[in-house]
Amino acid sequence: MKTVIIATKNKGKAKEFESLFHPKGYQVLTLLDLDPSIDVEETGTTFEENAILKAEAIANEFGRFVVADDSGLIVDALDGRPGIYSARYAGEEKNDAANTAKVLEELEGIPDAQRTARFYCALALASPNQQTITVSGSVDGIIAKVPSGENGFGYDPVFYVQEKGKMMAEMDSGEKNAISHRAKALKALEEKLDQFIEGEE
Numbered sequence: 001m002k003t004v005i006i007a008t009k010n011k012g013k014a015k016e017f018e019s020l021f022h023p024k025g026y027q028v029l030t031l032l033d034l035d036p037s038i039d040v041e042e043t044g045t046t047f048e049e050n051a052i053l054k055a056e057a058i059a060n061e062f063g064r065f066v067v068a069d070d071s072g073l074i075v076d077a078l079d080g081r082p083g084i085y086s087a088r089y090a091g092e093e094k095n096d097a098a099n100t101a102k103v104l105e106e107l108e109g110i111p112d113a114q115r116t117a118r119f120y121c122a123l124a125l126a127s128p129n130q131q132t133i134t135v136s137g138s139v140d141g142i143i144a145k146v147p148s149g150e151n152g153f154g155y156d157p158v159f160y161v162q163e164k165g166k167m168m169a170e171m172d173s174g175e176k177n178a179i180s181h182r183a184k185a186l187k188a189l190e191e192k193l194d195q196f197i198e199g200e201e
C-alpha cells in the first residue's frame, strides 16, 4: 500500500484523514506515529501560510512528500475569530471543551440569525523536490447555543449544519466526510496529488 505522511498531531484530523485516504489506497502516517516530539511553530497569518510552514518543515525533515492541514472556525459575529487561533483559543494547552465554551460565552445574547460561521481547511502538499501546492475547502454552519453530539472533535458539538439538520458532532464519520471543509479541500487536492506523486518518482 502507498503511504502518505500528514504533518499533524491532532488525533481528530488523523482519524478523518485515515477514512478519507484509505479508499484511495493510501495508508496514513501522522507525527503521532513518526515523532510526536516534532513541533512546528504556526507563525503564519493565514491558514495557507501555516499549512505551508508545517508541510515544508516535515517534508524537509523526512525527505519526502507530505500533506499538512491548517484549519479552524470562522465566526462572523466575532469578526472571524477564533480563525487561525482555533486550536489555542482558550490557551496554549489546546482544550477543545474550553475553546468551545469561550466561543459560546462570547456569543451570549447573540440571536441565531447572527450566529453564522464556517469551518475552513487549507491543505498544503510539499516535497523537498517540488513547488508546494495549496488548496482549501469550507462548510457553512450556525453556532448552536448548547453543545450536542459525541462524534468528531473541536467545535463539532456546537456547529449546526442547516442542510443536514444536525450538529457536526451528531454526524457519523461518513456523513461528516461527505460535507466537511477537510473533505472538500482533499477533493480539490486529489488530481494534483496524483501528478505530484508522479513528479516524485
Ligand SMILES: O=c1[nH]c(=O)c2ncn([C@@H]3O[C@H](COP(=O)(O)OP(=O)(O)OP(=O)(O)O)[C@@H](O)[C@H]3O)c2[nH]1
Pocket: 007, 008, 009, 010, 013, 042, 069, 070, 071, 072, 073, 086, 087, 099, 119, 152, 153, 154, 155, 156, 157, 159, 180, 182
Ligand atoms: O469542530 C471542529 N471540526 C473540525 O473538523 C475542525 N477542523 C479544525 N477545527 C478546529 O481548528 C483547530 C485546528 O488548528 P490547527 O490546524 O493548528 O490544528 P491542531 O493544532 O489541532 O493540529 P496540527 O495539525 O497543527 O498538529 C482544531 O484544533 C479545532 O479547534 C475543527 N473543529
Ligand SMILES: [Mg+2]
Pocket: 042, 087
Ligand atoms: Mg496546530
